Amino acid sequence: MRLKSDIFVSSLLRRVFALGGYAAVLRKGAQEAGAIFIRQRSRLGLETLYAPAPQNFFEEEANPGRKFEMRLQNTDAERVDSALSSEIRFDPDCWIVEIELDDCDGLFEIVANDADPRR
Numbered sequence: 001m002r003l004k005s006d007i008f009v010s011s012l013l014r015r016v017f018a019l020g021g022y023a024a025v026l027r028k029g030a031q032e033a034g035a036i037f038i039r040q041r042s043r044l045g046l047e048t049l050y051a052p053a054p055q056n057f058f059e060e061e062a063n064p065g066r067k068f069e070m071r072l073q074n075t076d077a078e079r080v081d082s083a084l085s086s087e088i089r090f091d092p093d094c095w096i097v098e099i100e101l102d103d104c105d106g107l108f109e110i111v112a113n114d115a116d117p118r119r
Contacts, residue, residue, distance in 0.1 A: 005034040008066055009097055021101030029095035036095040042102055046074040049083055053111045067109045
């Protein structure tokens with residue numbers, strides 16, 4: 001069973017703060033199963049956008065958890081804003097979490113999606 005979205009987000013915020021970073025919920029979505037998008041800002045002013053991984057990464061797993069794919073990497077804020085606007089139009093119940101931390105290793109599971117042309 002997967003954690004509810006609100007519990008996952010709350011845990012993510014606490015872990016970011018524990019690492020000395022900053023985190024905020026920019027948009028609250030559905031508490032039970034809203035899609036979660038993570039916007040990571042670096043000190044250099046560049047941003048990375050993580051989105052829910054496609055369902056094919058969850059096949060035949062006993063504990064699916066939450067997995068993310070890197071949708072945009074080291075890009076400007078306008079490009080991330082545009083991508084998030086499209087996601088909100090598609091799914092108005094989504095969550096958007098912003099983190100300011102240079103390294104997010106271990107905070108959430110990132111799957112490789114090398115075939116994604118949007119990067």
